Amino acid sequence: ANRLFRKIKREPAMALPHLYGLFQEDADAYDVLSHVAICADPRNTAVAQLAANLHTLGTSEQPGDQIRATNNLQSLLHEHSDWRWSTNMSNIFHNLNTVLNAWTLDDILKIERPADLTTASLPQSVIVSVQFLNRIITELHKVERVEDLRTKMIFLENTLKAIHDAQHMMIDQKEEMCAVAPPPEQLALSTTLTHWQNIIVELIQRMKGRAFISCTLKNENMPVSAQVPLVYEIANDGLNVAQHVRLRVQEGEGYHLAENGYTDVLIDILPPGEKQEVSTTIVPTNGERRLRVVWDITYDDAIDDARLLEFADVLEFTDPNKPFERIFPIPYVTGTPLKSDDVFVGREDVFAFIRENLLGTHQNNAVILHGQRRTGKTSVLYRLGRVMTETHIAVLIDMQGKPARGEAEFLYSIADDIVFSLEEHDIFVEMPEREAFDDAPEFFFRNRFLRGLQKELGDKNLLLLFDEFEELQQRVESGRLSPEIFTFLRNLMQHEDKVDFVFSGTHKLEQLGAEYWSVLFNIAVYKPITFLGNNEIRRLILEPVADKSIEYDPLAIKRISHVAAGHPYFTQLILHEMIVYYNETERTYITVTDVDKVLERIVERGEAHFKYIWAESSNEEQLVLRGLTELLVGAEAVNVKDLQKFLADRGYKWDEAWDEALLSVQSRDIITSRTAKSPLYRFKVDLIRLWIDHTRPAL
Incomplete structure (x- = not known):
């Protein structure tokens, strides 16, 4: 240690290269570093601080110690710009400090790609570490630039591979670079990579865990017969397999279930991205030319068991009772106050x-x-x-x-x-x-x-x-x-x-x-001035088009009522888009599947009011809403304790600011609870949840 200190004293500008040379020459490099810090102080406090912080960075497994060490090293090298490597190494310690502070996916995505190192005089371990960090951050930034789930999954898998490659690099580093002691940045980088790996793995598991089932009646027009075969197409548009998919036709007005007519159909496994057709049989009983058929589907996936979906559609035996008639002008108003009574209901x-x-x-x-x-x-x-x-x-x-x-x-x-x-x-x-x-x-x-x-x-x-x-x-x-x-x-x-x-x-x-x-x-x-009630919503859906050929299935009305919750603007917006959809498709009978297609359009387009609500929310409020959105997948409501744990697992410690954020979004009618003292929360307007789920990254 004394010999090394004297060497640095003769060549103070070479302090960094001399200290880094230890890691390729001496297996006890960190013991030597501690003695250099003692020898140098108080004769050369800068060298003492440099040796002490390199020792802390290379030996402490505590993130707090690593963050303080990189911060100290960055400041020290900035003060001693005459030292060799000082500029490059100061930038490296700045980047390492930023990386160590990134404990959530949001934090990671905010990190800018470090500049490539062109100088060959720096330690090879440092150059390689920066290259791997660049690769990881580049792949993660790609995830933000795409919306398709499968493409996101590709980039997340690429990120995970880059992390694994970096971890293997550090394992092999001693042999490949002839180092007999690990360089000081390696331990901090290893801590960060393990944490980042856990974040990416959990995100991939959540994205892979959900199956998304849709179902349509393929033969909506059929000649009258004693027994009518119904053909359904069941599709899994999610990222995980759906198991025990069971379609069951319900008894309805105007028909009953045929004996031995396969009214209950089971698909054992429906892989992601695949479709399957199944058939059932009903017997018409009232001679009507139109029948409303009701069925439900239950299935299991990696997140939920026995998830239930309801469907309905109309089977037409002859021409529709109401031929298609284009609706223009569209009676519903979006974005401006209602100045006439045509679509004003309630209040x-x-x-x-x-x-x-x-x-x-x-x-x-x-x-x-x-x-x-x-x-x-x-x-x-x-x-x-x-x-x-x-x-x-x-x-x-x-x-x-x-x-x-x-x-x-x-x-x-x-x-x-x-x-x-x-x-x-x-x-x-x-x-x-x-x-x-x-x-x-x-x-x-x-x-x-x-x-x-x-x-x-x-x-x-x-x-x-x-x-x-x-x-x-x-x-x-x-x-x-x-x-x-x-x-x-x-x-x-x-x-x-x-x-x-x-x-x-x-x-x-x-x-x-x-x-x-x-x-x-x-x-x-x-x-x-609150939201519209259920009766007012029903009037708003039906009365303005009562003399038109459009007809809403009761499940479609229920879906609109649920997703807009009577919010006047969002209800008018959905109904306006429903008429646009009706004019385009010429479907005179609107089902819940049609409503969901329109909701997808609205969410993808990103109405300005969604963005206004988001911009008016503080950072804590946005995180509360994102956390609730993820936890509400497959759930009716979320317990506050579950929300606290969910955020804590991602590095967000709950304090008074989070309580205030929860109260704020509730006072703004974004979320609601069943009673004033209830700990269970859900979105009051479910359309806002759909928009957040579609446009905001997972935590």
Whole structure:
């Protein structure tokens, strides 16, 4: 050790090559390193630190020690750029530190490919290690660039092979490179490769473990006969074998099961990617030209036993009762509020609440409607004008479209909205000049303009409908409006008997934060805008197309209700795409299989609202949603403890931030539980789960 230290003292720039030379010359290299650290300190603290950290990196099996050592070595070499190899080795220790910190698949995928080393003077073990890391990271990045499961599997298998090759390289390194002691980076690299291997193996097992069964009725059109053979095609589109696949026809209206008619069919094994046709026989009983046939399939795979799927389709003996008729224009609306009554259903509870508060015995002339984005709040405001037409003249005030150059401009634009709405009711009043608002905008708007309308209003009230009311806060905080606007609006609510107010937004009062909201809204009543109920969903599916040739199977209606959960936007989106599908395929009877095909289209296309929900979620919230998505495969709901363990196994320690994330996604109606105290969670809108499953990588 003393001899080596003296050698380094004579050639300080050669400290790294001299220390690395130990590993090819001395089997006790790490003992020598520890003595070099002692000899050098305090005479040469840099060499002492270099030797000590190389010793720690090459001997400690604790990831924390390895991370600290690589961090120290990187900093030390950066400070001593005059040392030979310092730049290349500093980059190598930086990359090794990043690799050691990658304990989840997400972390690994964020690692950039290390630069290739071109200098031949570095130790061969270092050059080869970087080459293997490059190969592993390159293969993993390919997984992110494809969506097909089988192609992902190919790249994951390639990654696993690259890891195995790197592990064999380290085993053979001593013989191939004539090293008598393992280089210091080898132990840390071995620890990392073992952990990465476990992550990849688990991911492959989960992807391989699922079979995906679909089934279609092949002979939908048949001549009438005493016994009708039905031919089904059962396909396994998953990555694992399906076993004990059993198709069973259920008794239904208009037919019964034929004796000895093979109504129960078993396929022992259905490998992935394969299809098989099976037959059953039914006996028609009522002479109808159309029969709805119902059947189910149970099967086992590596994840679930006795998984149950329900199917139904229509068998037509002659021409359909309703010939195909193209539906155009499509009645369903996506992305914009509903301005007509054609596809507006439900919300009677909301309208009754507003009537009760504006007209009841204990009147309150300010109502706040709050709900998540795209849950139909603006559509309710449009509809409210017609619901309240006997007692009110409604004025929609779109806060996002309002000028914001001070109170005068703001109140003048509201006056313009009022005049326009009055004209729609054949009440014509003169619009004030813009300059009239300049000196005292609040006084003129209230005392001159509003009170000047009382004669024209007669026995009706003005109903001011403020959409996106949170915009007021943003304008006040940016200095475009004075905070006194809140006091002015409160004064109107309290003292103007001919004016009522409805505010619509996405937040509850306690979520808004600013004190001036309490000034305005502590005299208001609240009504949440939630999802549509089952009866309302059914009406929305059937009523707009009641006079058309399209017909929905009950299972298809059930599937739409489940996957959209009554979310107004997603329900309208699915139904709009169902009509597009109907026009394309000319299928007049829509089954659950047809619905699933449309859902695949929506998920693959990636609607903007999915991306909005994802972008609005914190990193912890996204991980909670991804964890739930994986755990809900084959499950109805997920226990919080199972979610905690699932994330912990992937390097995420559960703390208060995760509890807050869980509560946040629940408050945003993304997930739900059966009761307030239930530990079991599922997605409220299953379509969001389908999108996450299709677009986000596995943890």
